[in-house]
Amino acid sequence: xxxxxxxxxxxxxxxxxxxxxxxxxxxxxxxxxxxxxxxxxxxxxxxxxxxxxxxxxxxxxxxxxxxxxxxxxxxxxxxxxxxxxxxxxxxxxxxxxxxxxxxxxxxxxxxxxxxxxxxxxxxxxxxxxxxxxxxxxxxxxxxxxxxxxxxxxxxxxxxxxxxxxxxxxxxxxxxxxxxxxxxxxxxxxxxxxxxxxxxxxxxxxxxxxxxxxxxxxxxxxxxxxxxxxxxxxxxxxxxxxxxxxxxxxxxxxxxxxxxxxxxxxxxxxxxxxxxxxxxxxxxxxxxxxxxxxxxxxxxxxxxxxxxxxxxxxxxxxxxxxxxxxxxxxx
Amino acid sequence: xxxxxxxxxxxxxxxxxxxxxxxxxxxxxxxxxxxxxxxxxxxxxxxxxxxxxxxxxxxxxxxxxxxxxxxxxxxxxxxxxxxxxxxxxxxxxxxxxxxxxxxxxxxxxxxxxxxxxxxxxxxxxxxxxxxxxxxxxxxxxxxxxxxxxxxxxxxxxxxxxxxxxxxxxxxxxxxxxxxxxxxxxxxxxxxxxxxxxxxxxxxxxxxxxxxxxxxxxxxxxxxxxxxxxxxxxxxxxxxxxxxxxxxxxxxxxxxxxxxxxxxxxxxxxxxxxxxxxxxxxxxxxxxxxxxxxxxxxxxxxxxxxxxxxxxxxxxxxxxxxxxxxxxxxxxxxxxxxxxxxxxxxxxxxxxxxxxxxxxxxxxxxxxxxxxxxxxx
Numbered sequence: 163x164x165x166x167x168x169x170x171x172x173x174x175x176x177x178x179x180x181x182x183x184x185x186x187x188x189x190x191x192x193x194x195x196x197x198x199x200x201x202x203x204x205x206x207x208x209x210x211x212x213x214x215x216x217x218x219x220x221x222x223x224x225x226x227x228x229x230x231x232x233x234x235x236x237x238x239x240x241x242x243x244x245x246x247x248x249x250x251x252x253x254x255x256x257x258x259x260x261x262x263x264x265x266x267x268x269x270x271x272x273x274x275x276x277x278x279x280x281x282x283x284x285x286x287x288x289x290x291x292x293x294x295x296x297x298x299x300x301x302x303x304x305x306x307x308x309x310x311x312x313x314x315x316x317x318x319x320x321x322x323x324x325x326x327x328x329x330x331x332x333x334x335x336x337x338x339x340x341x342x343x344x345x346x347x348x349x350x351x352x353x354x355x356x357x358x359x360x361x362x363x364x365x366x367x368x369x370x371x372x373x374x375x376x377x378x379x380x381x382x383x384x385x386x387x388x389x390x391x392x393x394x395x396x397x398x399x400x401x402x403x404x405x406x407x408x409x410x411x412x413x414x415x416x417x418x419x420x421x422x423x424x425x426x427x428x429x430x431x432x433x434x435x436x437x438x439x440x441x442x443x444x445x446x447x448x449x450x451x452x453x454x455x456x457x458x459x460x461x462x463x464x465x466x467x468x469x470x471x472x473x474x475x476x477x478x479x480x481x482x483x484x485x486x487x488x489x490x491x492x
Numbered sequence: 493x494x495x496x497x498x499x500x501x502x503x504x505x506x507x508x509x510x511x512x513x514x515x516x517x518x519x520x521x522x523x524x525x526x527x528x529x530x531x532x533x534x535x536x537x538x539x540x541x542x543x544x545x546x547x548x549x550x551x552x553x554x555x556x557x558x559x560x561x562x563x564x565x566x567x568x569x570x571x572x573x574x575x576x577x578x579x580x581x582x583x584x585x586x587x588x589x590x591x592x593x594x595x596x597x598x599x600x601x602x603x604x605x606x607x608x609x610x611x612x613x614x615x616x617x618x619x620x621x622x623x624x625x626x627x628x629x630x631x632x633x634x635x636x637x638x639x640x641x642x643x644x645x646x647x648x649x650x651x652x653x654x655x656x657x658x659x660x661x662x663x664x665x666x667x668x669x670x671x672x673x674x675x676x677x678x679x680x681x682x683x684x685x686x687x688x689x690x691x692x693x694x695x696x697x698x699x700x701x702x703x704x705x706x707x708x709x710x711x712x713x714x715x716x717x718x719x720x721x722x723x724x725x726x727x728x729x730x731x732x733x734x735x736x737x738x739x740x741x742x743x744x745x746x747x748x749x750x751x752x753x754x755x756x757x758x759x760x761x762x763x764x765x766x767x768x769x770x771x772x773x774x775x776x777x778x779x780x781x782x783x784x785x786x787x788x789x790x791x792x793x794x795x796x797x798x799x800x801x802x803x804x805x806x807x808x809x810x811x812x813x814x815x816x817x818x819x820x821x822x823x824x825x826x827x828x829x830x831x832x833x834x835x836x837x838x839x840x841x842x843x844x845x846x847x848x849x850x851x852x853x854x855x856x857x858x859x860x861x862x863x864x865x866x867x868x
Contacts, residue, residue, distance in 0.1 A: 163501060163561045165493055165782075165789045228493055371863055386866040388852075391859035398858055399806045403779050406807075410782040413495055429778045432771070481771035488774065489756050490767065 165409060167232075175232045181205045182240030190457050193321055199243055203294065206244045215250055215350070217257045227350055227415035231357035231408060238361025238470070239368075241462055243322040245270060247354050247473065248291025252299045254350050259307045259337030272298035272310060272328050278475035280348050285331055290473060292316070292326045300330050301347075305340060308333030320469035321462050345420040351474045352427035353412045358470040359431075359438040360408050363401045366445040366463040370394065374448055390448060397444045400437035407433045425487030428480040435476035438467040495785060497565070505565050511542050512573040519576045522743055524836035528576070529652065529697035536579045536607035545578055546605040549585060553601035560788040563736060567784065571745035578739040583731035584611055584657055591674070591716035591724045600655070600676055612653035612679070614644040614702060615725060621646075622853050624659075625668045625722060629704065631660035631675065633711065638662070640677065640707045648847070650686045650700035653679050657728070658704075659721050672721030676713045683707040693839035730798060732848040733805035736784045740808060744777045744815045747837055751822050766822050773818035776811040783807060799861035802854040809844045809851055816841025 167175070185202035187193045206212065211233045214225040230250060237246050248270030255271065256263050263269060272287035273280060281303045289298035289312050297309045314327035339347070374385030374394060384390050411430035414423045442464035446453040453460045474480075485491050497505060517535050520528045539545040540554075547562050549555025566578055581604060588601055603609035620627035629642020640660055650656070656677045663671035679686065683705040688696045716724045731737045751770055755762050762770075783804065816838040824834030845851040859865045 163495055163497060163564060163785055163789065164792060165495055165785050166792065167493060171493065371865070374865060382868055383866050385859070385863075386868045388856065388859075391863075391865050392852070392855040394863055394865065395806075395855035395858035398863060399803050399810070402803045403783070403807050403810070406783045406786055407775075407779045409493075409786060410495060410778075413493060417494070417496070426778075429775045432775050433779055481768060481775070484771045484774050485767060488752050490752070490759055490770075 165413070167228075171229065171232055174229060175236055177209070178211070178233050178236035179240075181209065182237055182242050186237075186240030186242050187322070187462075190321075190459060190462060193243065193462070199293075202242060203244045206242075206246070212246065212249045212253065215253045215257060217260075221257060221260060223254070223257060223416070226413075227353050228412045230350070231353055231412035234354045234357035235361035235364070235408070238358040238466065239365040240361075241322050241365060241459070241466065243293065245291040245293050245295065245323065247323075247351075247358060247470075248289070248295065248298075250354060251347065251351055254347050255299050255301065255307055255339065256336070258339045258343040258347060261307065261337035267297055268295045269309070270295040270298050270312075272300045272330070273473065275327075277325075277469075277472040278479045280344060280351065280474065282330060285329065287328050287330050289314075289326050289328050290469070291323050293324065298328050299336070300328070300333055301339065301344060305338050305344060306335055307337045307339055308335050310334075320465045322466055323469060325469070342420040345424050346415070348474060349415045349420070349423040349427040352424070352431045352480070353408070353415050355470045355473045356404070356408045356411055356427065356430045356434045359434040359467055360401065360404050362463050362467045362470065363397070363404060363434075363438050363441040366442050366460065366467075367394070367397050367401060369459055369463070370397070370445040370448045373452075377450075384448070393444045393448060397441045400441050404430075404434040404437045421487070424483060428483035428487070431474070432477050432480035432484060435471045435480065438471065439464075442467050495782075501561060501565060504562060505569060508544055508566065508569045509573070511544065512569060512575055515542060516573050516575045518574075521747065521833045521837055522576055523695060523698060523840045524693060524833045526695055526697045529649075529695070532576065532579070533607060533610060533652065535576050539578060540606045545607075546585075549601075549605060550589070553597065554605045560736065560791050561785075563739070564781075564784055564788055567739050567742040568745075568781070570739075571742035571749070574746055574749070577743045577746075579607070580738045580740075581605070581611070582734075582737035583728045584613065586731045586737070587657070587674075587724050587727045588715060590727050591720060595712065596676070596715055609654045610649060610652045611655045611657055612647050612650040612700075612702070613728070614647055614650075614656045614658040614677070615728075616646045617643055618645050622850055624725065625672070627659060627661065627672070629658070629660045630664065631662045631673060631709070633662070634708075636711050637708045638675065638711060638714075640675070640704045640709055643701070643703050645701040646689070646847075647700050647702050648698060650679075650702050651688050651697045653686075655679060656684075656702065657715070659725050662718055662721070666719075669722045670719055672725070673718050674715040674721045674724040675709050676715060677704070677707065677709050681707060691840070692842065693836035695836070695840075729849055730801045733801035733808075733854070734787065735780055735804055735808045736787050738808075740812065741777070741780045741784050744773075744780060744811055747815050747819055747834075748773050748777045750834075751818055754823060762822060769814075769818040769821045773815045776814040780808060780811045799857060802849075802857040803862065805848060806851060806854050806858070809854075812841045812844040 215223045218224040251271045252269040272289040310333040316324045407430035411427040414426035445460040547556045631638040662673040688700045819834040820838035823831040
């Protein structure tokens with residue numbers, strides 16, 4: 163057992179941090195700065211991070227889910243509004259279906275409405291991470307994978323990652339995946355979204371700490387009052403537990419069999435989903451009146467956490483998966 | 493990055509598993525009955541003699557100088573076999589290793605590690621709980637001995653102990669953190685009086701109070717230098733906050749496995765709320781096992797966690813109390829039909845947010861030392 167990151171993994175984390183700290187939105191107003199967003203998108207394309215799950219030798223992914231989680235976490239910390247979760251899952255589906263992509267088409271995935279399930283039985287689905295995307299991959303319950311054009315109206319619960327409904331009857335079949343492939347893809351989705359939640363928590367805590375040290379009331383920084391300090395300490399503990407659960411989940415995606423990988427990732431996702439809502443609510447609370455205004459970034463973190471939570475489900479669906487994993491229900 | 497065993501680790505795990513198949517004493521759940529504490533010293537010696545306790549400590553004191561990862565394997569296998577947890581002594585061992593002179597180490601560490609000597613920890617006093625540095629037990633030099641007088645309370649294991657790891661004031665005229673020293677004090681001598689305290693779950697052999705009425709202690713029994721007591725105490729407390737040191741993960745996992753068996757045996761008997769409590773207990777206990785792996789891996793880089801121990805202590809508290817809530821809701825409710833051991837497991841879980849520094853003190857430490865928040 164040695165669960166330390168390798169030197170390459172640490173370097174990867176630093177390189178993502180370097181990009182997102184430079185080009186991510188640092189204020190709510192910068193979300194509308196298209197020149198900045200374009201530069202971020204170009205940097206992400208140039209980095210090759212979206213290719214981490216492309217097929218390498220023997221169709222194994224070129225990098226493990228640990229690397230994917232490292233990138234997802236750092237992008238979330240910096241509120242990156244360049245797609246990552248959606249394209250990664252589309253790449254994974256194409257790898258598992260042995261269906262190569264057209265490099266000119268930007269692709270994401272669509273999930274069952276409410277987003278908690280990967281497989282879509284019906285006519286409509288919801289595409290996630292749709293900035294710049296042309297098409298979304300949809301998995302039917304029988305494992306058929308189709309490509310669907312993205313046309314529907316935008317919804318912006320998450321200000322950094324709009325979703326759009328798609329009409330699956332317009333889909334063109336691109337391949338087929340098996341039941342184990344679906345489970346593996348679900349595990350990867352849970353690991354990436356857990357990483358997204360961890361990064362979101364880190365960003366929200368950084369933002370809030372800075373404020374708690376500067377904002378003064380009764381002649382002192384508000385962070386010096388125990389009632390406020392204990393909220394922030396709680397937030398930090400939630401983050402540490404989530405990061406710990408994530409480390410194992412990200413490793414489990416490729417190292418364990420499909421069923422155990424799903425159990426490990428659903429356990430981590432449940433933990434991080436509960437934690438992230440709590441942490442983002444603390445961020446808003448500590449910001450006080452300012453925290454309840456649109457201009458404060460705290461709600462952007464909360465909104466990002468809400469979307470990451472819903473993709474493959476938050477607390478409820480994942481506790482159900484955890485119980486199923488030990489032979490109860492499911 | 494790999495959570496799996498190396499070949500050497502797998503070999504060790506196999507040996508331990510075989511040993512446990514023959515040597516599991518099947519004690520009652522820890523800290524839920526006095527029978528547990530009566531039989532625990534035998535378990536300590538048996539585990540040591542089997543070669544599975546104190547394995548990461550130096551060979552000269554009876555350890556095997558193995559990497560810390562092996563303690564994770566011990567905890568996992570004890571939980572898997574439903575065996576008792578390994579004894580929680582690491583914090584005393586670390587404090588003696590780190591602060592004491594060679595003579596003190598040679599005298600006390602072997603017996604502490606091999607289970608020959610039982611130790612209790614005399615820190616808290618009736619008027620010095622969270623504000624430990626204000627303690628009033630005094631130690632006055634008289635020739636080559638110290639005369640010790642004072643009152644210790646909430647003393648873990650005082651009932652069974654041969655020795656007390658005592659914190660006393662040797663210099664009343666300097667600032668309160670600077671006038672303390674640590675001692676090894678024999679419990680079976682005139683002037684030492686031990687009285688058990690009954691915990692809220694009914695057990696009487698884990699927790700007590702001790703009075704010292706001008707007890708003579710050789711100056712050679714001082715642990716660390718005169719005036720170093722606060723730093724010694726901080727070393728003890730830092731390690732007492734670390735789940736990897738305490739071996740608690742196996743205790744929680746064992747309870748969770750029992751609860752899973754109950755619910756899986758008759759799922760319809762349990763409602764949605766009970767299912768949810770169980771699922772959270774599984775998720776929390778999973779997380780703590782991974783935390784232990786993470787921290788022990790960090791030690792390979794020589795990283796030891798000071799202030800971060802407070803985060804780990806809070807995480808461990810949340811886990812123990814989630815498991816306690818599941819034990820209460822699934823098996824141990826306030827009705828006569830409940831499983832007494834599960835009810836006692838729940839009641840004992842309330843102590844985790846107090847022992848080794850309250851949750852509120854830990855949050856103060858996280859805020860000031862890790863988050864860098866100003867203090868008023």
